[in-house]
Amino acid sequence: MxxxxxxxxxxxxxxxxxxxxxxxxxxxxxxxxxxxxxxxTSDPLGTKGDFVTAPEISQMFGELVGFFFVNLWQQMGSPKAFTLLELGPGRGTLMADMLRVACRAEGFRDGLDLRLFETNPALIAEQNARLEPYEPKWISDFDKLSAEPLLIVANEFFDALxxxxxxxxxxxxxxxxxxxxxxxxxxxxxxxxxxxxxxxxxxxxxxxxxxxxxGIASGEVMSRLSKAVAVKGGAILAIDYGYEQTQTGETLQGVRRHQFADVLEAPGETDLSTHVDFGALSTVAANAGLMVQPLTTQAAFLQHLGINERAKALAVANPGSASDVEQARDRLVSPQQMGTLFKAFCAASPGLVPPGFAP
Ligand SMILES: C[S@@+](CC[C@H](N)C(=O)[O-])C[C@H]1O[C@@H](n2cnc3c(N)ncnc32)[C@H](O)[C@@H]1O
Incomplete structure (x- = not known):
């Protein structure tokens, strides 16, 4: 054969x-x-895979993003029906941590319509295992989202396009x-x-x-989603490595088993990514009628949302884990690690004040 x-x-x-x-x-x-x-073909995330992402480093990341969205949902008048969409949810860890926090707010779980946009069958199975209680539905067409307010999160998604x-x-x-x-x-x-x-x-x-x-594909995704948010109300939060202003420079990189790898060797076995042009995405979102927040660093975003306080609370609750918690906090916010390389981008309906983007 x-x-x-x-x-x-x-x-x-x-x-x-x-x-x-x-x-x-x-x-x-x-x-x-x-x-x-x-x-x-496989699950590329985690210590056994090719790279580790922020939600896989610590539950604090997802919990603070969950708080971010509850705050916006409340600013929108706690709508009784709304869609929460994640782009490229990986193992479902970010969403699971977000929803553990968010569903404590009265009415959030009842109104939630959870949608996931994912291409990887192995990861879809993991997402299903973690998120089943929230009855997620996977979508392949942004035009089929319902008319409800729309909250969107994407961590390390745009760099993969x-x-x-x-x-x-x-x-x-x-x-x-x-x-x-x-x-x-x-x-x-x-x-x-x-x-x-x-x-x-x-x-x-x-x-x-x-x-x-x-990034033609990134621009296309941002354009479609920004137009949808402009009509339905809501916000888009994207966290990724990237730059603020459209500029020249080569950022394409290959990574295999936590090492840089030649992008032309071993196609299909090497993660390929580029830094995100947040300047271009801001223009697209603003043209659709959304208010774009000044780009901020992951460190500033998480610190405004209270990562230091959360780390202290976790360490007090479980003193045996204090040094692991501190190490994870440092990895997420230290400028030598993910803190300034990664940026937080938010485009929202006019009138909303996204937390974490304080001047
Ligand atoms: C770098 S991983 C990040 C995963 C997760 N957000 C996290 O932070 O752990 C990229 C995610 O986007 C998904 N993805 C990549 N390209 C995609 C595409 N064209 N359409 C849908 N999902 C895609 C991957 O399968 C994976 O779930």
């Missing part, structure tokens, strides 16, 4: 047949190919492509330049050789 081709074989066949592919097409195949993509890369040359911008040289995957440039005028103002003065990343 013929074995089906592996993902590297499929990618190489496609390049031989159709010519070099854009980086976005390559990333899309690597990450979400229906049967062989990185986010389709494909980007296009453009390299500045004398005659304009050339798209970076993935091709084959002597049967080895290599980067190259599309021969056809894209005129300078087609690129944003922010990169107009970029020198020859500069790299510009465009």
């Amino acid at each position: 013929n074995e089906s081709p592996s993902l590297p074989e499929l990618i190489d066949m496609q390049i031989r047949t159709n010519g070099p592919m854009s980086l976005a097409t390559y990333m899309g195949l690597c990450l979400t190919h229906p049967s062989k993509g990185y986010y389709r 494909p980007v296009r890369q453009f390299v500045r040359a004398e005659d304009g911008w050339h798209e970076r492509m993935v091709g084959l040289d002597d049967n080895k995957r290599v980067f190259g440039l599309s021969p056809t330049p894209i005129p300078m005028s087609a690129m944003p103002e922010a990169v107009a003065d970029a020198p020859v050789g500069a790299v510009f990343e465009v």
Whole structure:
């Protein structure tokens, strides 16, 4: 019996047949190919996987995000029916910690319609195991959300979406492509330049050789969800590594088993991600009519929400865990660790005052 081709074989066949592919097409195949993509085949999270995320470091992260959403829900008049949507919920840890806190508020559980947007069957099973009591439903189409107010959370989701890369040359911008040289995957440039005028103002003065990343998929997701929130009322909270203003710079990285890895080697087995252009996402959300908060760091966001007090309370409740709690707190907020690399972004209906974004 013929074995089906592996993902590297499929990618190489496609390049031989159709010519070099854009980086976005390559990333899309690597990450979400229906049967062989990185986010389709296994659970990449945790110490045994490729990386550890904030909710997996400590329950404090999810609890404070839960408090954030209860506060917004109360500001909205505690609607009797509302949708809480998580993008890329991983193992369901963030949502489980959020809901443990949020459902203490009277009326929150009764009004909750929990929706999850996820591509990975193994992670869907884990989400189901953790979140079953809240009766989650998985969605694949944002247009099918109900008319209720909409609260959205995304931790380390936008960095996992494909980007296009453009390299500045004398005659304009050339798209970076993935091709084959002597049967080895290599980067190259599309021969056809894209005129300078087609690129944003922010990169107009970029020198020859500069790299510009465009998150088309991120912009599309943010646009659809911002329009939905603008109509129904609500907010979007995204926490991720990223930058405030659209700018040049290459941020694409590969990670395998907690080590940096070549992005062209081992497609489907390597996590590929980029830093999120929060400047571009802010523009999209503002154009849809939402109020965008000034971008803040994960450290400032969690500290405003009370992570130091929460850590003390946990340590008092369980003195044996005090040093683990302190280590986790430090990992989430220290500038040497996740504290300033990760940013908190919030776009909300005008009139709402999202907590954690105090000036
Ligand atoms: C880096 S993990 C973060 C998981 C979780 N939010 C956390 O903080 O632990 C990215 C998540 O987004 C999901 N994901 C990635 N690309 C996706 C896509 N195109 N559509 C839906 N989910 C996606 C992954 O399966 C995973 O659950």
